[in-house]
Amino acid sequence: MAAITEMTREELLKLEEKLSSRYEEFKGQGLKLDMSRGKPGPAQLDLSNGLLTALTDYHTESGADARNYGILDGVPEVKKLFSDLLDIPADQIIVGGSSSLNLMYDQMARLMLFGTQGEKPWKDAGQIKWLCPVPGYDRHFGVTEEMGIQMIPVPMNDEGPDMDLVEKLAAEDESVKGMWCVPLYANPTGICYSDRTVERLASMKTAAKDFRIFWDNAYGVHHVYEEVRLKDILKAAAACGNEDRILYFFSTSKITFPGAGLAMMAASPANIAEIKKRMGVQTIGYDKLNQLRHVQYFKSADNIRAHMKKLGDALRPKFDLVAETLEKELGGTGAARWTSPRGGYFVSLDTLPGCAKETVRLAKEAGVVMTGAGATWPYKKDPEDQNIRIAPTYPELDELGQAMELFCLCVKLCAVRKLLQTK
């Protein structure tokens, strides 16, 4: 299609009529599709069903009875499994329950209530601020908002967050206490942080001594096409004497089961010691049988990698379909631009300014629920009202095709109507 941004008013009117009529046809079909959350589809979950019956021995390798109390920070063999998978020393790892969001929230709550490494509790540090690469993950922003931390959006570029801006804000303002990062296949753009970005995050000067990067490597092994390598930020930060800066999070939510997986965090030895001490007040320990279940199912990090290849194979046709439909329906129209992730769970699309909310509303009215427009920005406020997160993983292929077709139609229809307001 020709660029709608170049069209005359008459051409736009004609196109609006055509698109509207197609939209009404869609509405008549009574679709009911949910593309709102980054959930694996049932077929993908089936690939981990062996986990359900994997637990054959409730003893840890050292002979401890995992049914009973004890072992605060994770059974040693599950720490070793994560250690092998992510190349992090096992003694810098803590394994939690099933939710890494929970580990992040708890860590933020500890920083608020108690501070870290001898610095003042953040609740007593005045109005503190947080750097938020945008578009980003709504649940991250939810945690900082809940804590009353002022969020500062930082634009993303092809190598990650705009590091000139990040360095400036971190160096100048002591109240800037940290930053959210999804470094590999970022939610929702799919952007992967370059080595240079990782190095700059690890080495940059920060006015706050207790500046903390919440490094949510949620998609650390979730390659869909070729494998993208991420530079090791724990090592990079340690090399600069900034090892306490990094709080690393990971989970098997999108490896095994989102509803019953394992979450973990990793950090410097000093941070781990501090966290274990405080965590020991909060709980006697997390579910160790589920930890053993995962160890006895996977046995090795290599087996997890092999499993991720299967998951990637299952997701690839969905990512292909999204990319193809976007190109076919919106390519050259000027109505949108979008990302082409090589892994992870999302695709990010920018409509013309002022069109995201209306696009999502139109799609919903015709039976396709997208992630709410604005969700990818702090306080759910997208200043240009243009970003929409596409979550292609849950629907089956045929449904995904229908949903994407309708969605693209809505993007175009909105764009045309928007342009008509000023022409």
Next chain:
Amino acid sequence: MAAITEMTREELLKLEEKLSSRYEEFKGQGLKLDMSRGKPGPAQLDLSNGLLTALTDYHTESGADARNYGILDGVPEVKKLFSDLLDIPADQIIVGGSSSLNLMYDQMARLMLFGTQGEKPWKDAGQIKWLCPVPGYDRHFGVTEEMGIQMIPVPMNDEGPDMDLVEKLAAEDESVKGMWCVPLYANPTGICYSDRTVERLASMKTAAKDFRIFWDNAYGVHHVYEEVRLKDILKAAAACGNEDRILYFFSTSKITFPGAGLAMMAASPANIAEIKKRMGVQTIGYDKLNQLRHVQYFKSADNIRAHMKKLGDALRPKFDLVAETLEKELGGTGAARWTSPRGGYFVSLDTLPGCAKETVRLAKEAGVVMTGAGATWPYKKDPEDQNIRIAPTYPELDELGQAMELFCLCVKLCAVRKLLQTK
């Protein structure tokens, strides 16, 4: 034995010699027994082994896929199971992960950070205070200490905490924000709150509008002898318009597996609504497969009650043995008094003033680890140094017999030496 408190110096010296020599014999045996924590023994855990393979369907009754994301507050059928067991409306229940301590800590952290029902966050309310029935549970006191809340000990009597004192402190001082309670088979005394105590807690006037009772009904169905009934505090509080005062906690840690059970909390509709909203920022949901596992294993509350009878049968000989040994070794000596719980996990013993630490030290030196003296008091400071928690559940009967014999010997030996200091 005659009352050592009545003995002459000469009699005491003779007894000391005899006890010392018996103590040295014990030391020679190289015992290595742990009576420090309230852990079920392996044989008791075996009674729940069916749970390990109980999960046959990962769908909830309403058809939701429990492997996937969703269902923040617990699958409906597990809420119903707890509802039937504890006679609490299912919609006033939230099911968490495996640790009720974690639910309590998180609730306390929310009160600190955000406050409740429109009142000021506790972090901004100056130095707040907390009523702590003593002797009590060390991990409860650990949570309030961690939050910087000043703990006020309240003595226990046969009907629960000294309610005259509780009412006075709660009514007079706005900074008194709440109270720990283990209402049935209290840790460590085994005391059960009387109906009158429950009524007074539910109805008393409190200066703080946001006074909260953390009602840790940890042993709510853990009868060892006849069943003791506990008055329903949620209903009693609601009847007085104080329904928001009660935060009720429970878990299956000592029903199925401490390392992989289910924790739950219950509260008023207004509290539940508030908690769910904040909890939704912290996590997308707890392990739903473990929830289904418990439902598919137990099927009904009656089956849990039947299971608890078996656990009670397994524990009764241990409680019998402790009671018999205490009576045989210490009865009439005046060296100690102790409780005779009808259920729960502990027995509480008071030595002569100033003897608890030394008694525990002596026992440890001879190979029997007891809960640390002082642990049952806020800040681990037992002002009279006399309370010791006995945890008889973990060792097998023969070991328990040895351990109790040595322990009683240490109690007597310490008492004799103490008396010798002043005679």
